[in-house]
Amino acid sequence: MNLTKTMLSLAVGGAIALSSSAFADDKIKIGVSYPTPTHAWAAGMNWHAEQAEKRLEALYPDVDLILVNSPDPSAQASALEDLVSVSQIDALVVLPFESEPLTDPVLNVKKSGALITVVDRGLSQPGIEDIYVAGNNPELGRVSAQYMKGRLSDGDNIVILRGIPTTIDNERFDAFMAEIEGSGINVLDHKHANWNRDDGFEVMQDFLSRFPDIDAVWAQDDDIAIGVVAALEQAGRTGDGMFVVGGAGMKETIKSIADGNELQPVDVLYPPAMIATAMDVTVAAFKSNGPVAGRYILGATLITQENAMQFYFPDSPF
């Protein structure tokens, strides 16, 4: 596929004339819109977007990536308007702050003729985006449970710390529970720790006070896992083969896995670098002979001591 704004506009008008592309701006303009770094994962996402911009612009001198981060949904909606009216983008890569308030603004960008790539969070209305790039929440739960089953035996006990009550959290939890079923591993309790370090610490303290025999913890998230590890250390319950499984791919977690951390021996990938993957495929829509459209659902790769360094970006904030 090889499209430019001019071609698209002409195409909509029914008069396809490649020679008219001489009237178009020389550069292929791709807007990239995402939230400001309000938390660690988003900070990593911002960093990876900037890395991808440098890499792709060096590779393709005729591609101009225009990065804009926004502090809230209405600011992001305004940014999208500007990307169309001021920058006249040929394509948009967008990680929506929230689904509902960004659906109409993204639809308006689509109406301008731009190719639309949505990342991580879907819009409220199906069919707007040309390409959807996202992590795999059910697989994150399933891969975590498979690791638990490989390490634990019939009769062993685990506790689960969940995220913010959302579809994402439900998908992860339901897939974990479905995979663990029939293994004989007991889930003593599960509570929401809201993908937050402090909540992770408090929930884990509660679990430790109520359950004298815990063999492992599914923390689901690297921030929660930091709180869990602190609670385990404070209570002196890090021995007897105890281990914690987080998720996301925080750089400190990955480095410590590479170094052989026994308390947190693995992690499950849900990487902020997915914004870079989305930028790659969007640029490919203008440069490749292969089609670019559909759903690219990234794998929830198990990070172990063996492969950890492949996922380690020491300069990233996350």
Place this chain on the structure above:
Amino acid sequence: MNLTKTMLSLAVGGAIALSSSAFADDKIKIGVSYPTPTHAWAAGMNWHAEQAEKRLEALYPDVDLILVNSPDPSAQASALEDLVSVSQIDALVVLPFESEPLTDPVLNVKKSGALITVVDRGLSQPGIEDIYVAGNNPELGRVSAQYMKGRLSDGDNIVILRGIPTTIDNERFDAFMAEIEGSGINVLDHKHANWNRDDGFEVMQDFLSRFPDIDAVWAQDDDIAIGVVAALEQAGRTGDGMFVVGGAGMKETIKSIADGNELQPVDVLYPPAMIATAMDVTVAAFKSNGPVAGRYILGATLITQENAMQFYFPDSPF
């Protein structure tokens, strides 16, 4: 993600040492294995693989793409062995001839430490491939039915020509029927025409002799559609708004849509160029800061007069 064969081998041994990559061959070697051009779609696939090779090797001087096409499953299995033992590939892109006989050979490539990208046809055992790139068969059926619903009214009659009896054909057919249900459009009959021009001609002749009032034809495939159009023309039944919907993205079909063909006004994309998309993402595994893993399911885009030229490759054999 940034990996090389040497890094992987070292990582499996537990000794991650980036400096040791000096021992590795300088080039990133990616094997690309697929069937020889036994039919038109496969010929297009061969052509697009070669185009992608030229494009990607010009873009990345340190990437060596090694293309091998094979006439049957056992020849493809041998080719895979050679890609490991002779070429010592870092990654494999494979479109398996058949699922069952290629599963163990691909598993052996994976055991060598190579990244595995599977295209179009899955393997018999889940979890072998790192990345899966494929068309969307249910969506092909759904998109075709949506177009029919937009053109036809309650009480109108259609006939359906199906492919070779396979999972692919069932997925397309079932999704089409689910989407058409409740529309009031009558499906007079459906018969297998095996993705073949001659069978398409014969089945359509039969339909024409049995049903005096047919408003449209879902041929599902561009080869079948050629036979259907020939039968319609021979019977003088191309008027009264009759139209045929095929599928795949054959270049003659696309060109004729762009030129305003009323008998075949649209097509649904299931493109042989997907091999190029798979090569793009596999190269990205070595070059991008974004993760490359999971399932990339291409959209079944509706090709209309307006967008047809985006999908037209005049030099391709398909």
